[in-house]
């Protein structure tokens with residue numbers, strides 16, 4: 001019996017909106033990767049939604065075996081550093097109401113998570129947006145409400161718009177917002193990772209524009225393709241990316257023109273940079289990223305929880321992290337050195353209901369995504 | 383959290399739009415959208431803010447992914463949950 005190539009099996013099993021286009025793209029990927037003649041060819045995407053789509057739709061089963069598609073530091077919850085979580089926990093224990101996105105509550109800082117603080121009696125509320133955090137402050141006029149803000153530039157823009165609006169006096173922001181372009185620089189320089197091309201996230205680029213990647217491409221001589229989130233968008237983006245790798249053409253290609261322009265959303269950028277300034281800081285498990293953290297500018301000191309309160313972290317730092325956490329390789333996964341299945345705790349001691357590391361907490365974390373969908377799906381089981 | 387979700391503008395007033403997300407009507411802030419929007423336009427919503435007016439010719443293509451996702455039975459699917467979360471991030475009318 002002739003064995004059917006696995007990409008063919010995958011294509012037959014997976015439901016594509018346009019199977020012919022999918023088949024053509026998969027063949028291009030296969031052929032061009034072969035033409036590069038190296039193994040593996042490693043490319044990186046930097047977006048939890050990309051990983052969700054790749055894993056959910058089983059795309060890895062259609063990728064050539066010599067093509068390694070890595071999820072980089074594209075999960076804002078995962079890269080929020082432990083001292084940043086500690087700040088939120090400390091403020092909660094000091095009597096502030098902490099409002100944050102749901103996944104943040106379960107991520108542990110040096111010793112505790114916001115959920116732990118809540119169990120001790122602190123007030124911690126889940127919100128879906130900065131606007132809802134402001135509403136909460138209006139409903140609790142005699143409490144200090146701190147919005148613990150996480151997310152990349154796409155989400156930071158919304159926080160910026162809120163900061164510039166009319167705010168109740170008892171509202172402030174603890175910013176753990178992150179800025180993706182500088183992190184791509186860091187990962188591009190990691191010798192162990194050897195990323196040969198980046199797939200940039202369509203919706204972050206909606207704000208920043210694709211032009212922002214030009215200096216990066218110039219410096220690192222690595223191509224960047226901006227891609228959308230449909231299975232076909234991702235296949236098309238990857239096919240273009242491997243062509244650029246093969247042709248040794250470091251350039252930026254926008255494959256998501258329906259949302260992304262060269263200059264991006266200028267109005268949103270103006271809001272973003274009028275409220276935030278980029279400063280250096282650690283991304284959990286990865287590295288110090290110069291200009292990778294977004295902090296409030298001096299003009300907004302009155303809304304900045306870090307200036308408004310004295311945050312006492314010392315008390316938290318006596319807590320000893322549990323022994324298991326030492327085995328978590330989240331940072332290596334986000335740097336492209338390991339995959340979730342390399343971690344010996346994956347699916348055993350570390351599961352979504354009892355996560356050891358941040359990558360198993362967030363819906364955008366590689367471990368959580370692989371745990372739900374499998375990173376390399378078994379097509380027989382589909 | 384970066385996925386966003388598209389919706390159809392029903393009406394516009396003072397910096398906000400009433401937007402229809404597959405039958406769910408919510409309020410979306412227009413402070414940072416790149417172009418003026420009018421009823422009938424589609425916008426991409428992220429955490430309660432419109433970040434892009436989707437060009438008319440691209441709407442069908444943009445909606446396809448979400449239609450696939452929302453057609454699924456309610457489950458603990460991560461991507462579906464993220465899309466529903468984006469709708470919850472908008473203002474109640």
Ligand code: SF4
Nearest residue numbers: 328329343350357367
């Ligand atoms: S499976 Fe858990 S412990 Fe292992 S790397 Fe992922 S988050 Fe960390």
